[in-house]
Amino acid sequence: CIWLQNEGMFPDTQKLQSICCTFDKIIIWFDNDNPGITAANKLKSIISNYHEDVDSIYYPIQCLKQQHIKDPADCISKDYSYFKNFLKNKLQWKE
Numbered sequence: 598c599i600w601l602q603n604e605g606m607f608p609d610t611q612k613l614q615s616i617c618c619t620f621d622k623i624i625i626w627f628d629n630d631n632p633g634i635t636a637a638n639k640l641k642s643i644i645s646n647y648h649e650d651v652d653s654i655y656y657p658i659q660c661l662k663q664q665h666i667k668d669p670a671d672c673i674s675k676d677y678s679y680f681k682n683f684l685k686n687k688l689q690w691k692e
Contacts, residue, residue, distance in 0.1 A: 605632075617644055629668060
């Protein structure tokens with residue numbers, strides 16, 4: 598897991614390349630609002646230029662509208678089992 602300062606500032610391309618080349622799969626997960634989703638897709642586009650397995654994920658938009666879940670921390674505090682199942686299904690993890 599790598600944390601960025603905010604959704605609007607990405608490391609320069611050289612740093613991104615050196616970080617990303619150490620991983621088999623890159624998952625980008627920002628806030629579940631329009632700016633977060635837009636930034637995640639922009640970063641995905643940048644990284645896709647030099648990494649073949651990159652994706653961006655976010656909760657269904659109704660989570661933001663109905664349950665006010667803006668990010669993973671909100672989801673964990675409101676419903677940890679939903680958070681865990683979301684990741685398992687989205688990333689196809691097996692226990």
